[in-house]
Amino acid sequence: MFHVTFGVPNLTTFCRLDEPGLVAVSQRLRPDRAVLECRVTDADDECRSCGGLGRRLGTDSRTLAHEPFGGRPTTLQVRVRRYRCTLCGRFWSQDTSAAAEPRAKVSRGGLAWALRALVIDHLSVARIAAGLGVAWNTANDAVLTEGHRRLINDPARFDGVAVLGVDEHVWRHTRFGDKYVTVIIDLTPVRDKTGPARLLDMVPSRSKQVFKTWLAERPPPWADEIEVVAMDGFTGFKTATTEELPQAVAVMDPFHVVRLAGEALDQCRRRTQQQLHGHRGRADDPLYTSRRTLHTGAGLLTDHQWVRIERLFDTDEHVEIEATWAIYQRMITAYRDTDRAAARQDLAALIESLRTVVPTALVELRRLGRTLNTRAHDILAYFDRPGTSNGPTEAINGRLEHLRGSALGFRNLSNYIARALLEAGGFRPLLHAQL
Known part of the structure; x- marks a missing residue:
C-alpha cells in the first residue's frame, strides 16, 4: 500500500540538482558511471547589454563531474542554450555559474562532497x-582550490589564539633538499577544554629566523594576545619567542624534558657498557x-622488573647508572605529582642539585644539569600554566605522518602544506556549518 508520507520519485531532488538551478530530464547508466542529462531552469533569455529578448540559436553541452550516487561516479551533461539579442545582436549563453565555476570540470556539489570526504572522512585524493570519475590531477587541483577558498584563506581562523605550540616536522625522507618544516599549532582549545588542538600554519625549514619571520608577519594586535608558547628544547624557538613576543611565557614541554634525562641515562649505560666489556x-x-x-x-614496574633492576644495581660497577636512573625517576615523579606547587618545588631542587653537587665522573648528569639550568625558567613555567603542553603538537605531527603514508609520500611542499592544513586545521565544525 502506498504510504502517505512518500512522494513520487524525483531525480532532480534526490541528486540535489535544484540547488544549482538544474533539472534532470533523462539518465543513462553505464558500467562505470551514471550520466544525467540536465537543463538550466532559468531561461536567461534577456540581453545583458540592452535588455532585449534573445532568440534561441541551439544548445551547447557542458560536462561536469558530480557527487557520486548509488556507489558509482555521477556525471552531469548540462544542456546550455545559446541566444542572440534581437535588438543589438549580442550573443550569450545561459548562466551556469550556480552549478559550477567557469571552465570547471567539477560541479559545486561535487566539490562540496570532495572537500567533505577529504576533511571529515579523511579519504585520499x-x-x-x-568517486568523482576524474583524473587525479583534476580532483587534486579542484579540491585544493576549493579548500583554500572556503577554509585556508579565511582570516578568521587566526582569531582567538592565546596559546601557541611550535615544533619541527619531517615532511619527506630523502637525501636531497630540505626535509624539515616548522609547524605552528593553536593550543588554546586544549587549555580552555573547548576542543582539540589545530594546525595554524606550516613554514618551510626549521630555524630561529623561520619562526621569528612568521611571528613578525602577524598583525601586532594578534601577537599581543599570545600568552604562552609551548616548545621543545630547541633554543632557536625560545630566542624567536623572546624577541617577537616579549609578553608571552615560553614553556618547555615535559615530554622533551624527560627525554633529555632519558638520553642521559642511555648515554651513561652505553659508556659503562664500553668501559666494562669493550x-x-x-x-x-x-x-x-x-x-x-x-x-x-x-610506579609502573612489575615485580619481575624490580628484581631485574635490583640485580643490575647490586654491583658497584653500575653505580653511575644507578645514580643517573635515580635522577630520571625523580624527574618523572615530579611531573606525575598532582600537587603542582610541590612538584614545581621538587623539580626546582633537582635542577639546582644537578648544577652544584654532581660528581665529575657523572659526565652525562653534569651535561644534563647545564642544559636544565639554562632552560630552568621555561621548564618550571609548565607548573604555573595548567594544561599547557606540547603533547597535542606531537599528536598533530602523528596525524601528518598518517597523511603522508596514506598519500604514499609528497613531492610538492606547497601541496603538502595545503593538505596538512585541511587535515589538521580544525576545519570540521566550519565545514559542517557551510555544508
Whole structure:
C-alpha cells in the first residue's frame, strides 16, 4: 500500500540538482558511471547589454563531474542554450555559474562532497578522484582550490589564539633538499577544554629566523594576545619567542624534558657498557637487556622488573647508572605529582642539585644539569600554566605522518602544506556549518 508520507520519485531532488538551478530530464547508466542529462531552469533569455529578448540559436553541452550516487561516479551533461539579442545582436549563453565555476570540470556539489570526504572522512585524493570519475590531477587541483577558498584563506581562523605550540616536522625522507618544516599549532582549545588542538600554519625549514619571520608577519594586535608558547628544547624557538613576543611565557614541554634525562641515562649505560666489556650491548648483556626497564617509571614496574633492576644495581660497577636512573625517576615523579606547587618545588631542587653537587665522573648528569639550568625558567613555567603542553603538537605531527603514508609520500611542499592544513586545521565544525 502506498504510504502517505512518500512522494513520487524525483531525480532532480534526490541528486540535489535544484540547488544549482538544474533539472534532470533523462539518465543513462553505464558500467562505470551514471550520466544525467540536465537543463538550466532559468531561461536567461534577456540581453545583458540592452535588455532585449534573445532568440534561441541551439544548445551547447557542458560536462561536469558530480557527487557520486548509488556507489558509482555521477556525471552531469548540462544542456546550455545559446541566444542572440534581437535588438543589438549580442550573443550569450545561459548562466551556469550556480552549478559550477567557469571552465570547471567539477560541479559545486561535487566539490562540496570532495572537500567533505577529504576533511571529515579523511579519504585520499585517489579515492576522491575515483568517486568523482576524474583524473587525479583534476580532483587534486579542484579540491585544493576549493579548500583554500572556503577554509585556508579565511582570516578568521587566526582569531582567538592565546596559546601557541611550535615544533619541527619531517615532511619527506630523502637525501636531497630540505626535509624539515616548522609547524605552528593553536593550543588554546586544549587549555580552555573547548576542543582539540589545530594546525595554524606550516613554514618551510626549521630555524630561529623561520619562526621569528612568521611571528613578525602577524598583525601586532594578534601577537599581543599570545600568552604562552609551548616548545621543545630547541633554543632557536625560545630566542624567536623572546624577541617577537616579549609578553608571552615560553614553556618547555615535559615530554622533551624527560627525554633529555632519558638520553642521559642511555648515554651513561652505553659508556659503562664500553668501559666494562669493550663492545656494544649484546643480547646476553645485563645492561642491554635492561635498557627498556630502566626507562619505565618506578610506579609502573612489575615485580619481575624490580628484581631485574635490583640485580643490575647490586654491583658497584653500575653505580653511575644507578645514580643517573635515580635522577630520571625523580624527574618523572615530579611531573606525575598532582600537587603542582610541590612538584614545581621538587623539580626546582633537582635542577639546582644537578648544577652544584654532581660528581665529575657523572659526565652525562653534569651535561644534563647545564642544559636544565639554562632552560630552568621555561621548564618550571609548565607548573604555573595548567594544561599547557606540547603533547597535542606531537599528536598533530602523528596525524601528518598518517597523511603522508596514506598519500604514499609528497613531492610538492606547497601541496603538502595545503593538505596538512585541511587535515589538521580544525576545519570540521566550519565545514559542517557551510555544508
